[in-house]
Amino acid sequence: MTKVSMVVNGVSVTAEAEGRTLLSAYLREGLGLTGTHVGCDTSQCGACVVHVDGVAVKSCSVFAQDVASAAVTTIEGMANEDGSLGVVQQAFQDHHGLQCGFCTPGMVMSASALLATNPRPTEAEVRHGLEGNICRCTGYHNIVKAVLAASGQTAIAAE
């Protein structure tokens, strides 16, 4: 075990990690940030997506030691400073973009990263951009609506 430090949600943190400890396990077990979910262990479902230095990353596919000293943002860091929901989070609630909530953190993180690089995506671009995140509940309908709404495209979001 060695101590691994990074900046998570703006706070400098340190926790122990083996060489084989994944970033997802470091966040969940090392730091108690259980909002990042593990749905498949094999980097295919996207429930564990976080931002590493601003880029969406599946945290089950990265060793914690390999992102030492990086700036990591998790779902726990997505609300506004006053605790209110951020724009993407609020759009997910407004448009019923979640049901059981398990894939939701990864969806929000992927959607936020998508909008950061493409602020006004088309429906097709949203669907393509979320292709790495599996949701079994919503049929994606309201997730796509929420992301379009979060981009300010209310006309499309209302169909």
Added chain:
Amino acid sequence: MPKDHGIGASMKRREDIRFLTGAGHYTDDIALHGQTYAVFVRSNVAHGRIVSVGTEAAKGMPGVLATFSGEDFKDVGGNPAGWLIKSRNGEPMREPKRPVLAHGKVRHVGDAYAAVVAETYNQAKDAAQAIADASVIEELTAVVNMATALADKSNRVHDEIPDNECFDWGWIEDNRAAVDAAIKAAPHVTTLELINNRLVPNAMEPRASIGEYYPGTGDYKLTTTSQNPHLTRLLVAAFVLGIPENKLTVVSPDVGGGFGSKIYHYGEEALVLAAAKKLKRPVRWTAERSESFLTDAHGRDHVTKIELACEKDGTFIAFRTETMANVGAYLSNFATVTPTFLHGTLMAGPYKVPNVYVNVKAVFTNTAPVDAYRGAGRPEATYSLERVVDKMCRELGLDPFEVRRKNFITPDMFPYTTPVALAYDIGNYQATLDKAVQLADVAGFEARRVASATKGKLRGLGLSTWIEACGIAPSALVGMLGARVGLYDAATVRVNATGNVSVMVGAHSHGQSHETVFAQIVADKFGIPEGAVEIVHGDTSKIPFGMGSYGSRSLAVCGQAMSNACDKVITKGRKIAAHMLEAVEGEILFKDGVFTVSGTNRSKTFGEIAFSAYVPHNYPLATLEPGLEETAFYDPANFTYPAGAYICEVEVDEGTGHVEVTAFTCADDFGNVMNPMVVEGQVHGGVVQGIGQALLELGVYDETGQLLTGTYMDYAMPRADDVPFVTVDHSCATPCTHNALGVKGCGEAGAIGSPPAVVNAVIDALSRAGKGVTHIDMPLTPSRVWSAMNA
């Protein structure tokens, strides 16, 4: 103006705040002082005799605390089937014991035959590998194919069951001769052989369980990913481990989807409890996704031959089906009711067909257990019916819309008893079909088809008109049919002293939005703000004995129990108000949260009555108990019968066989709707699961019983770019006649109605292009569609 609160309002969900901020509370999120980790040793062969289990190899390895094998559980109970089915000859089904850990034989890849508990997860994982390496399993020939399983009596999944048959069921056996005669005499018979493809449920949260034991009191606690904590408590306590129910608490906190797969009790739950008692420390286990693929109960897996007999004008005369239903290696809890009473009883569809006979043979194989998955039997029935109706229309050159209209049970015919023994209470199948035709712009299809053709795409349109039965009941009837449990539900409404309300419900929400929608109903009943109502679920130490959530039953059964409990509270409130207002009870009106003496302005608010009930200084103590808390158990008089019409449009790429769903339209009758936003979300999700079944998903075992589709690289889940927006309507509502809320249930509809609509659309596209294709088995992958076109 749409309502902004109460029944019928699209209120935003309160549970979203925690899910959107990472504050959800799922089983694997829980960390306990002194916790230990269990890892299971699973068979890597489909069928084998356990010669020796190498638990000794783990002893002394770093962190190892305990090991277990089937030997440790051979004297405790088995995990039972919840429904006793009788074969046509009157014999009871074959029920092999399903042990906590395999003993004697392993019967499917993933069958756990040992377990190890260690200080850390990685230590347990390493020790489990050592046990696997040291164990000797003599591989036997696997029984995988159902027809072979029935024919080859020399090869047995369970040594005591010679032909691998669980049961051979006829519904209704007395119908058989008349149905056979009607088919023989009919002017036209359409026959279709089809496969309802094996699915892996894939709730996004893997199963997880934590066992705790408190030596001071002898109490146990199981935290687990269950859709029905009380049912799990009953099974694990009373049937498997023999723990008194009052010494076991089962908690299902936030649960990340179920779709049926988390109804059932699994051996891992018993193991963590037994291990916790042995070690006097918490023992936790969370499935890896590969364990979910190998051991969560799978869905569907029917092989069916269906015959439709009709007049030349398409008037139905008879339906007859023969089905082989795979139950896998062991009977999961609902495995026997799913292909029988949840399937055969729906085989009349929404049609006034006079003759129906259903035969189902359930077959043991060396594969994972198969059980109810979203829709559970009803998708299988709907798929068989709607595909054969479509094929008949093509054979006779009839319009599929008109054939449905001609055969629908009409609104004046309710209540209507079908030849397969269901009594439909109400519906309007014409209305939903008309609405779907309008919303899908069927009139504009030809123009769209031409436009597709100019792009080189074959466009098709498919229809499915479906019905299902939800809220299975009454208990006395299902008991006669073999159910070993009741199917009521329960709710306790506790009005607290300051007028806010705690509602403890037997239903469990794992995506269904109960915390929001149930609060809307209670707030509406009491005339108080939703914010004053808290919904409590998922903890057997807090909630009354209810049966949980599956089969679209939460609202129609538990919701009605909750509504009834509210009525009891209001009745008591009237008595309290009458005393306080010096009136007689019959004069007290209750409206918008205020008790008023009729014809006067004398009144007491809901909060004043609650306070008086708990501080009974001015209170009729001689005739009325203090407090304001009521429980209602509700056992429905009948099933509910949601129904609807689904229309799918597809474009087929002639060069590759790729199918794109370009539009999907649903017109559903769910009766009264409590929260339209939530109902629409349920339909969106169900439809996409159905599109997944129709186009993408297939659980594949090879001939040796290895699961070839054990990861998301091999099992194709629908992703965002595989599906379109789904058009949803629920305006053609005929309120259920036998529950006061007038509700029917909406959770499974999308998954029931959609697969045949998709397949019918593809066949339509190919037919219009003259490809001569009459059927393709699901999933309609590019390879299968291309091969069919180029056969």
